[in-house]
Amino acid sequence: MxxxxxxxxxxxxxxxxxxxxxxxxxxxxxxxxxxxxxxxxxxxxxxxxxxxSRDALVTELGRQTFDYAMARLQTVRVDAGPQEAAVAAFREGVRLLTGEPVMRRFLQLDGDFTATSGMFDEARVFLVSAATAMAKALRAAGARMPDGELLAVAEVHIRLAASLVQVSTPVLDVTDDDAVSRYARTYLAPLVR
CATH class of the missing domain: 1.10.10.60 (Homeodomain-like)
Incomplete structure (x- = not known):
């Protein structure tokens, strides 16, 4: 070049x-x-x-990737109520985790466990940030549960999305938006009050 x-x-x-x-x-x-x-x-x-350094480059790429992810998660509509907002956030999170190869690598979703230990810290920061952003969106959509419980429910959503994307299951085809929405509506939305 x-x-x-x-x-x-x-x-x-x-x-x-x-x-x-x-x-x-x-x-x-x-x-x-x-x-x-x-x-x-x-x-x-x-x-x-x-x-x-290589670490400085990886850190900046991670920051850029996670900023992009947070921007995508903030596009979730909150005007349909907290349970529908939870469904929309879960669906968008699954889309992000299945469709963004850099995100998959940063979160170790492709089985590349050769990353530095700092990458685990980056993944942890992403999970906490994503759960916090989702909890704020659910609150804006009308969720009335206490903050700690709302944050715990949001973290369950984020961690479950990552797990379902990482390990395939016959229970849910993560590439099917309608199936992801039905799954979230049936099993996850009821957790939001």
């Missing part, structure tokens, strides 16, 4: 795009800074000026 003379923000965007593609392809544990530099069209020295 040709070297780029792009400005700093364009170089960072190219680096993060190349890193996302590499993570989706080989996982976080096998992420190669040389491949990323080549794919982004920057020199190794430019890559390391923008991201001083």
């Amino acid at each position: 040709r070297r780029t003379s792009a400005n700093r923000s364009e170089q960072e965007a190219a680096i993060l795009k190349a890193a996302a593609e590499e993570v989706a392809l080989v996982g976080v544990g096998r992420l190669s800074m040389d491949v990323i530099a080549r794919q982004a069209g920057v020199s190794r020295s430019t890559l390391y000026r923008r991201y001083p």
Whole structure:
């Protein structure tokens, strides 16, 4: 690939795009800074000026990926009431976890257990952030249960979505939006009061 003379923000965007593609392809544990530099069209020295270490690059990619996920989860409509908001949030979470390869790799959903221990911290932060965002959405939709209980229910939804996506089951086809909605409406929405 040709070297780029792009400005700093364009170089960072190219680096993060190349890193996302590499993570989706080989996982976080096998992420190669040389491949990323080549794919982004920057020199190794430019890559390391923008991201001083592999961990710094992975952390920024994780932050960007999780910000995207939070933005997607915030699109859930809350005007139909808390139980329907729970169904919509669960469905959107499953869509996100089945359709975003970088997210799958960060949350270890593809069985790539070669990642650094910091990735477990990133996954934990995502789970807490997602549960908190979902609890806020459910509260805005009219949920009346105490905050602690609402947060616990939201975390159950998030953890169950990740588990169902990671380990297939004949009980639910996670690629079928209607089946995911029926599942959430039957088993998860009743938890929200």
